[in-house]
Amino acid sequence: MKFGQSQPARRVEDVRFLTGAGRYVDDIAPENALRAWFLRSDRAHGVITALDAAAARDVPGVHLVLTAEDLHQAGVQTGMRFSRVTNRDGSKGAGPARPVLAEGRVRFVGEAIAMVVAETLDQARDAAELIEVEIDELPVSLSLEPGGAAIHPEAAGNLAFDYGIGREGETAAALASSAHVVRLEVIHNRVIVNPLEPRGAWATWDEGRLHLAVNGQGVWTQKRELARMLGLDEAAVRVTNPDVGGGFGMKAMTYPEYVVIAQAARMLGRPVRWMAERGEGMLSDNAGRDLIARAEMGFDAGLKITGYRVTVLSNLGAYSSQFGQPIQSELFSKVLTGVYDIPNAWQNTLGVFTNTAPVDAYRGAGRPEAILTIERVMDEAARVLGADPFELRRRNFIRAFPYRTVTGQVIDVGDFPRVLARAELEGDVAGFAERRQASAEKGLLRGLGLATYIESILGDPSETARVVLDADGGATLYVGTQSNGQGHETVYARMLSGMTGIDVDLIRVVQGDSDAIPTGGGTGGSRSVTVQGTATRATVIQMVAGFEAFLAEETGVEGMRFDDLSFGAPGSNLRFTLAEAAEMARAKGRDDLCDKAATITLEGRSFPNGAHLAEVEIDPETGEVRLDRYTVVDDFGTLIAPELAIGQVHGGVAQGFGQAVMENAVHDEAGQLLTASFMDYAMPRADDLPFIGFTSEPVPSILNPFGMKGCGEAGTVGALGAVSNAVRDALALRGVGRVDMPFSPQRVWQWLQDAE
Numbered sequence: 001m002k003f004g005q006s007q008p009a010r011r012v013e014d015v016r017f018l019t020g021a022g023r024y025v026d027d028i029a030p031e032n033a034l035r036a037w038f039l040r041s042d043r044a045h046g047v048i049t050a051l052d053a054a055a056a057r058d059v060p061g062v063h064l065v066l067t068a069e070d071l072h073q074a075g076v077q078t079g080m081r082f083s084r085v086t087n088r089d090g091s092k093g094a095g096p097a098r099p100v101l102a103e104g105r106v107r108f109v110g111e112a113i114a115m116v117v118a119e120t121l122d123q124a125r126d127a128a129e130l131i132e133v134e135i136d137e138l139p140v141s142l143s144l145e146p147g148g149a150a151i152h153p154e155a156a157g158n159l160a161f162d163y164g165i166g167r168e169g170e171t172a173a174a175l176a177s178s179a180h181v182v183r184l185e186v187i188h189n190r191v192i193v194n195p196l197e198p199r200g201a202w203a204t205w206d207e208g209r210l211h212l213a214v215n216g217q218g219v220w221t222q223k224r225e226l227a228r229m230l231g232l233d234e235a236a237v238r239v240t241n242p243d244v245g246g247g248f249g250m251k252a253m254t255y256p257e258y259v260v261i262a263q264a265a266r267m268l269g270r271p272v273r274w275m276a277e278r279g280e281g282m283l284s285d286n287a288g289r290d291l292i293a294r295a296e297m298g299f300d301a302g303l304k305i306t307g308y309r310v311t312v313l314s315n316l317g318a319y320s321s322q323f324g325q326p327i328q329s330e331l332f333s334k335v336l337t338g339v340y341d342i343p344n345a346w347q348n349t350l351g352v353f354t355n356t357a358p359v360d361a362y363r364g365a366g367r368p369e370a371i372l373t374i375e376r377v378m379d380e381a382a383r384v385l386g387a388d389p390f391e392l393r394r395r396n397f398i399r400a401f402p403y404r405t406v407t408g409q410v411i412d413v414g415d416f417p418r419v420l421a422r423a424e425l426e427g428d429v430a431g432f433a434e435r436r437q438a439s440a441e442k443g444l445l446r447g448l449g450l451a452t453y454i455e456s457i458l459g460d461p462s463e464t465a466r467v468v469l470d471a472d473g474g475a476t477l478y479v480g481t482q483s484n485g486q487g488h489e490t491v492y493a494r495m496l497s498g499m500t501g502i503d504v505d506l507i508r509v510v511q512g513d514s515d516a517i518p519t520g521g522g523t524g525g526s527r528s529v530t531v532q533g534t535a536t537r538a539t540v541i542q543m544v545a546g547f548e549a550f551l552a553e554e555t556g557v558e559g560m561r562f563d564d565l566s567f568g569a570p571g572s573n574l575r576f577t578l579a580e581a582a583e584m585a586r587a588k589g590r591d592d593l594c595d596k597a598a599t600i601t602l603e604g605r606s607f608p609n610g611a612h613l614a615e616v617e618i619d620p621e622t623g624e625v626r627l628d629r630y631t632v633v634d635d636f637g638t639l640i641a642p643e644l645a646i647g648q649v650h651g652g653v654a655q656g657f658g659q660a661v662m663e664n665a666v667h668d669e670a671g672q673l674l675t676a677s678f679m680d681y682a683m684p685r686a687d688d689l690p691f692i693g694f695t696s697e698p699v700p701s702i703l704n705p706f707g708m709k710g711c712g713e714a715g716t717v718g719a720l721g722a723v724s725n726a727v728r729d730a731l732a733l734r735g736v737g738r739v740d741m742p743f744s745p746q747r748v749w750q751w752l753q754d755a756e
Contacts, residue, residue, distance in 0.1 A: 011490045011644070012504075013483070016243075023242040025215045026275045029202040033271035034063055036261050037124035039114045040283065041106035043135050044355040044671020045151070048104055048113070050134035056116055059130065061123035064264055066115045068101040076263050077229040078103065080254065082320040085161050085329045085351075093161030093351060096152035098319035098358075100229075100256035106135060107151055107318035108357050109671055110283030112256055117264050117272055140355045140671040144292055144313040151318060151353045160316050160351035163329035166336070166406050171346040174307030178298030182381040186373045187740040190290035190315070190665040191658075192681060193362055195484075197245025198281040201258050202273035203265040210237045212262055215244045217252040218482050218522015219514040221322075225254045226262055241512030247484035248655070249361030250286050252524045253322035282676045287665060288362025290315040291328050293373040303387055305342050305396050310373060312349040317358035324360045325351055331366025333407045334456035338374040339416045339609060340396045345406040355671045361524065363655055364713040367455040368720050375451040375721030379728065389725075390429070393452055394420065409456060411607045413699045419633050420452060422697045423611035427631035435615070435629075445618040446628070447730025451721030454609040457710045458525025461605065465535035466517045466597035467496070467543060471586070473579040474506030477536065478597075480520020481528040482512045486712060487644045488528060495533050495640060499540045500578050501565040517597060526710025529640060531602060534704050538598040546593045547581045554584065604703040608710055610634035612653075612718035614726040620734065623749030625661050625727060631693045632718065637700045637709040645711045646694045652715020653692050658684040660723040664742045682744075731755075 016022055053065040071078050078100050084093040097103075102113045114131055118124035139149030146157040175181055201214035210232065216222060219239040227234045244251065257274055265272040276284070292313045298306040314328035329349040337345050382389040397416040404410050424430075432448050439446035466478035477496050481488060489509040497504040510516055521531065544562045551560045551567055559569040567576040576584070585593040615629040632649055639645050662682035666674045675681040700707025720741075727743045735755040740747075 011487045012493065013487065013489045024197060024245060025200045025202065025213050025242055028213070028242055029273040030204060030271040033202055033273040034117045034119060034268065035121040035124050036264065036272050036274040037116050037121065037128050038112045038257065039116070039128040039131050040280070041102065041109060041111045041113055041135070043106055043137055044109050044140045046106055046135035046137040048102060048106065048133065049136050050132060051113070052132040053114060055130040055132070056127040059123060059127040061119040062116060062127045063268055064117040065127070065131070066101070066260060066264060067113070068099055068103040071101060071260070071263060074263060074267065075231055076259070077231070080256065081225060081228070082322050082324065083326050084320070085163050085325045087162050088164040093325050094152065094155040096154040096319070100259045108355050109673055110357055111318070112284070115260050115264065117268065140669070142354050142356065142667060142671060144315050144352050144354070146350060146352055151355060155353055158353040160320060160353055161325055161329065163349045164347065165333045166346040167344050168346045171307045171309050171344040174344040175296055175298040175309060178306045179301045180299040180385055181296055182377060182384050183296045184377050184380050186293045186295065186376050188289045188291045188293065188369050188372065189659065189663070189741050190359070191288045191362065191663045192282050192665050193248050193250035193285055193288055194282070194683060195246030195248060195250065198276040198278060199251060199255065199285060200275035201261060202271055203262040204271040205266050205269065208236060210262055210266070211240070212258060213240045213242060214258055215251060216241050216482065217247045217484060217524055218520065219512055220520055221522065222254055222258065223514045226259065229259050230262060239514045241482045244482065244484045247523070248363045249365055249524060250288070251484070252361055252522065253286070279676055282681065283673060284357060286321050286358050286360035287317065288359065289369060289659065290359050291369060293369065295373055295377045297377050297381060299381065299385065303385060303392060303395055305340055307344040308337060308342050308374070309346045310336065312347065314349055314351050315354050315356065315359055316351050317354060317356045319358050321358035321360035324358055327361060327366045328369060331458065332370045334409055334458070335367050335370045335454050336407050337405050338371055339398060339452050339454045341398045342406060356667060363652060363716045364455065365458065365525065367713065368656070368717045371451065371453045371717050372720040372724065375453070376724055379450070379725040383732070389450055390420065390424065410604065411454070412604060412702050414607065414609055414635065415699050416452060416609065419609065419635055419697050420611045422695060423613055423631060423633040426633055426693060426695050427613035427629070429613070432615070439617050443620070445620060445730040445733050447616050447618070447726040447728065449614040449722045449724065449726025449729055451612045451718050451725060453612070453714070453718040453721065454607050455526070455714060455717045456607055457527055457530065457605045459527035460521030461531065462599060462601040463521050463531035463535040464517050464519055464597060464599040465532060465539045467536070467539045469578065469582040469594040472506065474508065475500065475502050476508045476510060478510045478516045479532050480517060480522070481532045482523045484523060486528070486648060487641070491529055491641050491644060492532060492536065496536055496540070499537060499564060502578060519599070526608065526712040526714070528712070530606060530704055530706070530708045530710055533640070533706055533708065534602060535598060535600045537705060538600045539596050542598050543593070543596040546596070547578070547585070550585060550590060550593055551576060551581060602704055606637065606701040606703055606709040608634065608636050608714045610714060610718055612722035614722040616723070616726040616730055618727070618730045618748060620752050623745035623747070623752065625743045625748060627657060627688070627690055627723065630690055632715070633695045633697050634711070634714060635697050635699050635709065636711045636714070637698050638707040639696060639698070640706070640708065642696065648711050649694055649715040650692050652713060653719045654684050654689055656716040656719025657689065657723055660720055660741050661743045
């Protein structure tokens with residue numbers, strides 16, 4: 001990468017966002033589109049004994065009512081596809097079908113039963129109320145322990161899978177012979193993702209070809225699934241993602257509504273649009289987290305870790321969502337042992353079905369859960385063993401690289417002691433005792449929490465880029481990823497400008513269109529800039545090589561080379577910019593030189609890491625937790641656009657703080673979601689958070705040409721542990737032992753009362 005390229009950048013896309021010119025899916029729906037409304041189950045579990053939509057079909061303005069039976073008659077494949085992990089015995093996890101509309105039984109409150117399409121939304125909603133549904137209720141299962149009322153006959157005891165990885169026997173022996181063993185149960189509360197823009201889509205058909213516009217995180221998975229379920233060739237499906245107002249993993253997968261509205265548009269010959277209302281999304285969007293981790297960690301007499309064992313009970317909800325089974329099994333295992341040199345470790349995850357909305361990826365997807373678990377254990381170990389939490393971590397850090405973890409991950413580079421030392425300095429740990437005393441004089445409890453983290457970049461290691469040199473001297477870059485607010489247009493334009501010398505203002509970035517390039521991996525797992533940047537570089541290298549040969553032939557000058565600004569050759573004063581070379585090529589009929597695409601596959605995944613320090617103040621009279629100071633030191637390798645990376649960290653910390661302190665999805669014993677609106681589900685606001693300090697302490701990755709490591713999810717990965725450990729530290733002053741997220745005022749106050 002050129003010297004000086006990693007400089008602050010103003011986001012080019014923000015102008016249209018801030019001036020109301022954004023192209024969100026509901027803004028650009030065809031004017032003649034019909035409106036769809038979904039009738040959803042108000043019961044968590046039951047058999048559908050009657051379903052009569054005749055009255056709804058007769059309502060003025062109604063064009064179509066679809067049920068599962070109607071879809072079957074139309075030849076639609078109604079079962080959604082999902083990943084299944086491999087059990088410990090080598091078999092596959094349970095695979096009960098997940099229909100796009102309920103078939104014979106409902107299994108969670110909010111499950112779609114039927115869809116009404118009408119001229120107006122009010123007509124569709126009113127007609128849906130006339131659909132007669134009778135449900136014989138069945139027992140509801142909400143426990144994360146296997147057993148309870150059966151939800152699927154294919155999953156005995158509601159057990160979806162039994163996954164194991166690591167060294168089971170060696171870990172058991174290590175724990176048995178350890179000088180010290182620390183045990184801790186960590187509760188990971190369920191959260192509702194709530195992006196600023198709820199889910200939505202619209203569908204049109206033109207001469208037998210489907211176009212679905214959806215606010216997702218990529219287009220090719222949607223394209224493949226629509227083709228499969230609707231019985232189409234993939235060439236007959238186009239999927240586009242316009243501007244997207246937040247995704248956080250929840251929008252990465254297919255959902256039932258997209259298939260049903262596409263089929264409705266095919267049957268009616270008119271566009272059909274659907275946009276979730278907030279309450280509807282809270283009921284039907286895939287939820288995040290929701291697991292219990294029971295951990296044991298052994299230490300020798302010198303406080304070196306000897307073994308680490310974790311049993312995870314993971315709530316999948318009523319169905320396996322697209323990526324639901326791997327999240328708390330395979331993805332959790334990617335960073336099972338964190339930043340520590342642990343010779344023996346074992347993870348056993350049990351996936352359990354419950355009568356709740358499905359659970360799938362949410363910012364970090366398995367890595368925040370693994371890091372929260374091990375960082376809570378490390379903090380508890382320091383407390384139990386009388387060790388300094390900073391020194392205990394330093395004593396056990398990985399120090400030699402490349403390092404292969406017990407679960408088979410190869411960490412290429414890192415310097416964890418250096419990162420922690422910088423965090424101590426930036427967070428003024430030396431001044432904490434004085435700040436704690438000042439809080440005590442005000443009657444407040446102050447706690448300091450540390451979390452050192454690592455995450456593994458996930459998603460498809462392959463990506464495609466296409467670069468077209470335009471006649472105006474600029475370029476159009478087609479990418480396979482999808483921005484949900486991260487600022488990709490700014491970053492990609494800067495990167496291409498640095499590679500080609502083309503003015504950044506003349507570069508246009510096209511994303512989210514399955515017709516634009518043949519394939520792409522979408523956005524998720526903090527992969528986007530690393531893989532897309534590498535693919536863009538490969539494309540430019542290919543394009544430059546073509547022009548070097550062309551210019552040598554045209555000028556008769558050998559040795560033409562490109563230096564990121566212009567073409568030239570030793571001993572010659574001829575210089576050509578890429579735009580000038582493109583103009584010459586077009587004049588010679590060589591348009592092929594101006595349009596190149598390349599697909600790359602990274603040889604390995606990078607591992608962002610860092611240290612988070614949180615300081616909280618707790619008012620013992622009310623139980624209120626206030627985040628007073630927050631410091632982050634991250635190793636993201638090379639930063640292409642530092643300000644955008646900082647923004648990603650800030651957002652991730654806010655979401656981690658939200659889960660730790662206030663966000664919590666609560667169901668009653670009948671499976672009704674009690675937190676289905678912002679009246680009952682708390683979200684962090686700006687005044688809940690202090691200034692978040694960020695410092696880069698980079699060790700460039702050796703697994704991609706830029707030395708980059710992803711940054712999109714790192715803030716959340718570190719924040720959960722830092723905030724949790726800070727609350728634990730503060731409450732220990734009053735003798736409180738166990739603490740569990742969320743740290744709401746009522747819960748904290750009750751713990752304090754119980755301790756007294």
